[in-house]
Amino acid sequence: MVAEQNGTAAVMEEIVSSCTKCKQALAHTVVSKVKQRVAKVKCNTCGTIHRYLDPARPIKPKTPRKPAAQIAQEATYEKLLAMTASQKGLPYSLSGAFKEHDVIEHTTFGRGVVTHLLPGNKIHVAFAQGEKLLVCRR
Ligand SMILES: [Zn+2]
Numbered sequence: 001m002v003a004e005q006n007g008t009a010a011v012m013e014e015i016v017s018s019c020t021k022c023k024q025a026l027a028h029t030v031v032s033k034v035k036q037r038v039a040k041v042k043c044n045t046c047g048t049i050h051r052y053l054d055p056a057r058p059i060k061p062k063t064p065r066k067p068a069a070q071i072a073q074e075a076t077y078e079k080l081l082a083m084t085a086s087q088k089g090l091p092y093s094l095s096g097a098f099k100e101h102d103v104i105e106h107t108t109f110g111r112g113v114v115t116h117l118l119p120g121n122k123i124h125v126a127f128a129q130g131e132k133l134l135v136c137r138r
Helices: 068-083
Strands: 014-018 025-034 037-043 049-051 103-106 110-118 122-127 130-135
Touching: 014 037, 068 110, 068 122, 103 122, 103 130, 110 130
Parallel strands: none
Antiparallel strands: 014 025, 025 037, 037 049, 103 110, 110 122, 122 130
């Protein structure tokens, strides 16, 4: 017998639950109940014991707090800052010549690290608030 509604199945009875491992609604055996509601179930397919998951509610992927691109950006900046922590920042100027991983002290953006050089005497610099395209050797 398969109970369709949460709370109607007794311990050791079968119930349909979403399986955390199989990622689909499957027959499970009720392992424990709390306050007349099914608490833990065991998947009849893979044998995993997990909390009861209502199959009517699909397993939603967790939404990240920040967009992945922003996380990557911050991680890159922090990594670069850590890598260049002992370097003295070079004051940024239009006429300055910079190379990859040079540390720049920019009057507006603060401390930044050159991530790569671009043709036309331009440099990509990672600052705390994001990457900026700056010119040099002018
Ligand atoms: Zn399973």
